Amino acid sequence: MMLIPCPWCGPRDESEFHYGGQAGVAYPADPAALSDEEWARYLFFRDNPKGPFRERWSHSAGCRRWFNLVRDTVTNEVLG
Amino acid sequence: MTADRNFRRSPLHDLRDRLATLSGAITVTETPFLAQINVRASTPPSSHPGDVNVLALGPDEFLVVGPPGAEDRLLAEYRAPGVSVVDVSAQRTALDLSGPAVRELLAFGCSIDLHPRVFAIGDCAQTVLAHTPVVVQRRESGFRILVRASFAAHLAAWILDVSPELTSGH
Numbered sequence: 001m002m003l004i005p006c007p008w009c010g011p012r013d014e015s016e017f018h019y020g021g022q023a024g025v026a027y028p029a030d031p032a033a034l035s036d037e038e039w040a041r042y043l044f045f046r047d048n049p050k051g052p053f054r055e056r057w058s059h060s061a062g063c064r065r066w067f068n069l070v071r072d073t074v075t076n077e078v079l080g
Numbered sequence: 081m082t083a084d085r086n087f088r089r090s091p092l093h094d095l096r097d098r099l100a101t102l103s104g105a106i107t108v109t110e111t112p113f114l115a116q117i118n119v120r121a122s123t124p125p126s127s128h129p130g131d132v133n134v135l136a137l138g139p140d141e142f143l144v145v146g147p148p149g150a151e152d153r154l155l156a157e158y159r160a161p162g163v164s165v166v167d168v169s170a171q172r173t174a175l176d177l178s179g180p181a182v183r184e185l186l187a188f189g190c191s192i193d194l195h196p197r198v199f200a201i202g203d204c205a206q207t208v209l210a211h212t213p214v215v216v217q218r219r220e221s222g223f224r225i226l227v228r229a230s231f232a233a234h235l236a237a238w239i240l241d242v243s244p245e246l247t248s249g250h
Contacts, residue, residue: 008139009205013191016208061213062206063138 002076006059007067020056022046023068052079088113091173091232098240105181105246108239110232111174111224115150118143120164135204135217143168143215145226172215173232175239178222181246186216186223188242194218210238 002014028034028042047053053073058066070079090112092099099108119125119134119142127134132146132154146154151167158165177185183194189210193199196218204217212235215226227235 009207012207061208063141065138 004057005078006062008063008065009059012062016059016061018058018060020058023054023056050074091229092236095233095236099236102243106179106185106243109176111176113148114174115146115148115154116143116169116172117154117158118166118168119158125158135215137206171228172226173229175225181248182222184246184248185242210235
């Protein structure tokens with residue numbers, strides 16, 4: 001079980017959280033102008049690094065706020 | 081307000097007698113029908129002396145807990161421009177826990193540190209107790225657990241289940 005530092009509630013068990021995938025995926029400025037491939041790339045393609053990964057988490061059993069976290073995908077160490 | 085209170089039945093009405101059998105190491109009583117107002121505001125609502133508690137649920141979300149029947153008064157009091165106030169009294173019931181073994185009991189089902197050193201009187205936390213989402217509030221007399229009405233029976237049954245295992249306070 002990971003201990004995840006919620007910016008509002010402090011460190012809590014991983015089971016209180018909801019995972020939101022990669023952080024910083026911007027919504028396309030003009031979605032209608034995208035080709036199907038570009039749209040699919042926006043919807044489904046995500047980085048899968050071995051190492052530090054910036055991702056979204058929601059403290060769903062606590063303050064219910066979303067926040068960003070950098071986690072090392074090899075060690076599960078929270079880097080900030 | 082809405083329902084005729086004479087016919088209200090608390091979520092733990094049927095478990096009241098069984099909870100009353102606990103004594104000594106842990107005492108559990110339901111405090112039903114508390115007025116609960118959810119306040120969304122960028123600044124904390126002014127805290128209240130006496131029988132009204134303001135619990136911080138998030139950076140811009142607060143739960144004002146008052147005595148039964150105070151809903152209308154609290155709604156009027158906290159209503160302001162840019163502030164959302166919603167009566168959520170029916171959502172949760174309160175379990176008041178006290179006794180020397182109360183922290184030991186909570187530790188069976190809740191992983192956060194409730195030691196007075198880090199969880200002082202008046203502090204509150206939203207967390208999970210026995211797989212149930214709850215608001216835990218530290219009070220002078222012990223702990224108040226605000227639990228959703230539909231989960232209250234489960235939580236009370238869990239307390240009854242765990243309490244024979246308590247070692248402290250005997």
